[in-house]
Amino acid sequence: MDLSINGQRMPLPEDLSDPAMPLLWVLRDLLNLTGTKFGCGVAACGACTVRLDGQAVRSCVTPLSAAMGKSVQTIEGLGTPEAPHALQKAWEQHQVPQCGYCQSGMLMAAAALLARTPKPTDAQIDAAMTNLCRCGTYPRVRAAIHTAAASMSAPARG
Amino acid sequence: MKRRHLLLGAAAAGGALIVGWSILPVRSRLGSGELLPLSNGEVALNGWIRIEPDGGVALAMNRSEMGQGVHTALSMLVAEELSLPLGRVSLVQAGPEKLYGNVAALVGNLPVHPRDAQPGRETATVRLGRWMVSKLARELGINLTGGSTTVVDAWMPLRLAAATARAQLVGAASLRWRLPATEIEVVDGVVRHPSGPKAHFGELAAAAAGTSVSNVALKPRGDWTLIGRAAPRVDVAAKSNGSAVFGIDVRPDGLLFAAVRMCPMLGGAPGAIANEDEVLRRPGVLRLVRLPPADGSTAGIAVVAHSTWHARSAVEALQVQWQAPPNGTVDSAQILRALEASAREAHEHGGGFAFHERGDARAALRDARVIEATYRAPYLAHATLEPMNCTARVKDGRVEVWAPTQVPGMARAAAARALGLRESDVTVHVTLLGGGFGRRLEVDYVAQAATVAAQTGGRPVQIVWSREEDFTHDFYRPAGVAVLRAALGSDGTPRAWTCTSAGDAISPRWLERGLPALAGPVDAPDKTTAEGLFDLPYDIAAQRIAHVATRHAVPVGFWRSVGHSHNAFFSECFMDELAHAAGADPVAYRLSLLHDAPRYAAVLKLAAQKSGWNSPPPAGRARGVALHESFGSVVAQVLECSIDAGVPRVHRVVVAIDCGTVVNPGIVAQQMESGVIFGLGAALGAGIDIVGSEVQQKNFPDYPLLRLANTPVIETHIVPSTLEPTGVGEPATPPAAPALANALFALTGRRLRELPLRLA
Numbered sequence: 071m072d073l074s075i076n077g078q079r080m081p082l083p084e085d086l087s088d089p090a091m092p093l094l095w096v097l098r099d100l101l102n103l104t105g106t107k108f109g110c111g112v113a114a115c116g117a118c119t120v121r122l123d124g125q126a127v128r129s130c131v132t133p134l135s136a137a138m139g140k141s142v143q144t145i146e147g148l149g150t151p152e153a154p155h156a157l158q159k160a161w162e163q164h165q166v167p168q169c170g171y172c173q174s175g176m177l178m179a180a181a182a183l184l185a186r187t188p189k190p191t192d193a194q195i196d197a198a199m200t201n202l203c204r205c206g207t208y209p210r211v212r213a214a215i216h217t218a219a220a221s222m223s224a225p226a227r228g
Numbered sequence: 229m230k231r232r233h234l235l236l237g238a239a240a241a242g243g244a245l246i247v248g249w250s251i252l253p254v255r256s257r258l259g260s261g262e263l264l265p266l267s268n269g270e271v272a273l274n275g276w277i278r279i280e281p282d283g284g285v286a287l288a289m290n291r292s293e294m295g296q297g298v299h300t301a302l303s304m305l306v307a308e309e310l311s312l313p314l315g316r317v318s319l320v321q322a323g324p325e326k327l328y329g330n331v332a333a334l335v336g337n338l339p340v341h342p343r344d345a346q347p348g349r350e351t352a353t354v355r356l357g358r359w360m361v362s363k364l365a366r367e368l369g370i371n372l373t374g375g376s377t378t379v380v381d382a383w384m385p386l387r388l389a390a391a392t393a394r395a396q397l398v399g400a401a402s403l404r405w406r407l408p409a410t411e412i413e414v415v416d417g418v419v420r421h422p423s424g425p426k427a428h429f430g431e432l433a434a435a436a437a438g439t440s441v442s443n444v445a446l447k448p449r450g451d452w453t454l455i456g457r458a459a460p461r462v463d464v465a466a467k468s469n470g471s472a473v474f475g476i477d478v479r480p481d482g483l484l485f486a487a488v489r490m491c492p493m494l495g496g497a498p499g500a501i502a503n504e505d506e507v508l509r510r511p512g513v514l515r516l517v518r519l520p521p522a523d524g525s526t527a528g529i530a531v532v533a534h535s536t537w538h539a540r541s542a543v544e545a546l547q548v549q550w551q552a553p554p555n556g557t558v559d560s561a562q563i564l565r566a567l568e569a570s571a572r573e574a575h576e577h578g579g580g581f582a583f584h585e586r587g588d589a590r591a592a593l594r595d596a597r598v599i600e601a602t603y604r605a606p607y608l609a610h611a612t613l614e615p616m617n618c619t620a621r622v623k624d625g626r627v628e629v630w631a632p633t634q635v636p637g638m639a640r641a642a643a644a645r646a647l648g649l650r651e652s653d654v655t656v657h658v659t660l661l662g663g664g665f666g667r668r669l670e671v672d673y674v675a676q677a678a679t680v681a682a683q684t685g686g687r688p689v690q691i692v693w694s695r696e697e698d699f700t701h702d703f704y705r706p707a708g709v710a711v712l713r714a715a716l717g718s719d720g721t722p723r724a725w726t727c728t729s730a731g732d733a734i735s736p737r738w739l740e741r742g743l744p745a746l747a748g749p750v751d752a753p754d755k756t757t758a759e760g761l762f763d764l765p766y767d768i769a770a771q772r773i774a775h776v777a778t779r780h781a782v783p784v785g786f787w788r789s790v791g792h793s794h795n796a797f798f799s800e801c802f803m804d805e806l807a808h809a810a811g812a813d814p815v816a817y818r819l820s821l822l823h824d825a826p827r828y829a830a831v832l833k834l835a836a837q838k839s840g841w842n843s844p845p846p847a848g849r850a851r852g853v854a855l856h857e858s859f860g861s862v863v864a865q866v867l868e869c870s871i872d873a874g875v876p877r878v879h880r881v882v883v884a885i886d887c888g889t890v891v892n893p894g895i896v897a898q899q900m901e902s903g904v905i906f907g908l909g910a911a912l913g914a915g916i917d918i919v920g921s922e923v924q925q926k927n928f929p930d931y932p933l934l935r936l937a938n939t940p941v942i943e944t945h946i947v948p949s950t951l952e953p954t955g956v957g958e959p960a961t962p963p964a965a966p967a968l969a970n971a972l973f974a975l976t977g978r979r980l981r982e983l984p985l986r987l988a
Binding site: 085086088092095098099100102104105106107108109110112114115146149154158161162165166167168169170171172173174177195196197199200201202203204205206208209210211212 | 293294295296297460461463464465466467468469470471472473474476477479485511512534535536537538611612613614615660661662663664665692694695696894898901902903904905906927928929933934935936937939941942
């Protein structure tokens with residue numbers, strides 16, 4: 071059994087890979103991809119957000135069976151140190167993170183939003199970004215999404 | 229007990245706090261380089277500064293990063309004094325030695341009235357109390373990240389450590405090059421002389437270690453190139469690409485996972501389990517461990533498995549007979565009623581412990597126009613986004629702990645106590661914290677991890693609480709009730725102000741749990757119960773501010789801004805009530821009472837000016853104001869709100885702060901945003917209700933918090949200051965709720981006196 075994660079086939083340990091196991095724990099505990107966080111277990115906080123075929127999903131309530139055969143993107147696959155994603159650059163520019171725990175989920179939700187809606191309005195950001203942040207990074211998340219959207223559509227980028 | 233005696237008593241008992249570097253021998257916090265771990269080519273110049281072979285500098289980091297930016301701020305202090313680019317400072321965790329203890333946190337806990345402690349004009353009693361407490365704090369060496377004290381505590385010792393290292397490096401260059409030290413400069417981490425010779429720190433470190441220096445001078449303020457600048461945080465990249473390691477991300481080889489389930493009734497215990505054998509036969513499940521109550525926790529059960537999910541599923545499947553707490557169960561509604569009765573009774577008879585008394589307030593209240601109100605606040609959960617967790621390995625009589633903790637020394641002690649070992653047998657690795665807010669000043673989850681790890685044959689194990697366990701087994705912000713009464717003169721100004729509050733004291737319970745040696749047989753008055761009530765800046769001739777400390781069977785703990793979190797709501801809403809009764813503008817009314825408190829007046833004026841207080845708000849909106857000092861900093865907020873489908877909608881919050889010298893204005897702005905959102909989340913969200921000792925709010929759907937869509941625009945304005953730095957992480961939280969309640973009053977004419985604020 072294996073799973074496509076960040077463009078790579080990753081083998082899963084047969085004895086522990088229950089189809090009902092939430093994708094979150096497959097990523098964190100079986101594959102050591104710890105960038106995706108556990109926050110609530112009931113899809114209420116968004117800390118576990120990853121992309122499944124491009125769509126943002128809450129991996130704490132997404133069973134492994136629902137991810138099989140699909141392409142999973144986690145925060146580890148959003149960009150690279152040499153080529154960070156436009157959102158990651160905007161996160162730096164706006165100094166978004168504080169404790170940082172919710173930020174993987176925020177970034178994955180934002181990436182899914184921009185893929186679908188390249189120039190989101192404030193209302194569209196409100197609707198898409200339902201992730202919980204206890205440090206209150208929300209105003210900067212909003213500003214950084216606008217910055218990233220602008221940079222991704224800038225002509226210089228071709 | 230008189231307040232002065234309390235001050236000295238608190239000092240003697242070790243309950244207290246800060247300041248006064250100027251009166252202590254500065255060298256004593258320099259520390260020995262032997263405290264730092266060394267590998268090839270590294271040279272430690274003192275207990276804080278290690279020079280790396282490539283010329284970079286490792287800083288001994290003694291504080292926990294939980295979002296408040298201390299890894300960046302403390303790195304800036306040493307980079308400034310060493311004239312080193314910020315990016316060349318790396319961090320190495322400080323050890324358990326007393327050098328790394330927090331002096332400022334203890335000094336900040338002294339019940340000092342601002343009138344007695346104006347910078348440079350402190351009374352003799354305040355000076356003596358602070359001196360004694362700082363001496364004691366250094367003897368105790370308690371390493372604690374909290375009380376908004378990290379920069380306050382580090383301000384002098386870290387800069388002196390770095391300046392001393394710099395002087396040694398320059399001295400070594402002077403000897404090597406045979407050139408006068410006064411002609412040698414340090415630029416961007418390079419030591420150089422105008423005639424040509426230059427070297428990086430690594431090339432001079434060994435020689436510098438043998439160089440003694442005297443008359444170390446700190447950089448004058450005018451030479452700063454980093455302090456006061458909005459330098460980018462050092463942790464943004466790691467927190468944007470998933471590589472930052474929180475407690476829950478630790479992955480030592482051979483790691484097992486455990487899930488815990490505590491008795492749903494606080495203080496209860498697990499009894500018989502009907503299906504233990506059956507559950508333990510599930511795939512991936514290894515064993516069951518019973519968890520005794522420890523460090524304030526409720527007894528429970530842990531299941532160890534090959535993944536958190538296997539462990540969680542198994543522990544949830546156990547059919548446990550839970551036993552009620554031996555002394556019966558409690559209800560929060562009943563506790564609130566009891567608190568109100570206590571506060572009212574004490575208010576009528578001059579009872580409670582008087583934290584501040586001036587003039588004859590009770591006499592002044594007779595035959596005057598009296599305004600009276602009763603305010604209430606609920607229990608609250610911390611709800612850090614990273615649930616409680618800890619990883620431990622017990623092997624060959626040694627314990628290794630990886631913990632997201634605000635108190636690594638107490639974590640070490642908790643692990644040792646749980647296993648009957650010596651503290652020296654325990655090593656604690658502090659990870660990043662996915663939020664702290666005071667919850668991680670507790671070490672219950674560390675004791676649990678050690679207890680479980682003792683049963684896994686030397687393999688490391690990580691315990692992770694479910695969100696439900698996290699909500700229902702917190703150390704809650706205590707519920708509180710305050711009865712306030714004021715006498716207004718014919719011109720509307722307050723002639724007398726009395727306040728009697730009631731609520732559980734946190735500090736004595738916390739000491740009993742974590743530092744039992746310091747817990748006295750009788751509770752000393754706890755400043756945190758009355759902070760934000762007894763220390764008002766307003767010029768009111770007669771005051772009596774008292775608190776009745778209670779004790780209920782609900783675990784209580786420090787919640788961001790502690791007593792201020794509700795007391796600012798009580799005092800600043802009541803002040804607004806007086807302004808309204810006097811027919812006065814709320815800002816002008818406060819300013820008329822601040823002639824002797826210019827620092828407060830300046831902050832209030834700045835917030836009023838930047839918010840356009842004197843111009844009408846947009847149609848359908850109203851503004852409210854609150855002014856509050858906490859953790860040494862004065863914050864004013866002007867909040868603009870409307871009502872949308874019966875629900876308050878906050879549009880804009882203008883924040884002004886005086887926090888002394890600013891190290892990083894970017895981080896100050898972040899913390900103002902953070903504190904406002906934290907405070908508004910509680911003001912608009914839910915309290916914690918307890919029925920039959922069982923917490924009713926179990927996950928985020930039961931406990932709404934601010935989300936991006938209902939977050940206002942927040943602007944920060946900083947009052948320039950050359951005073952020593954004061955707190956930043958907490959002071960923006962207290963004014964948020966009263967500013968909102970006061971705005972809602974302006975909008976609706978309804979005075980909401982209970983948190984959370986409910987219009988319907």
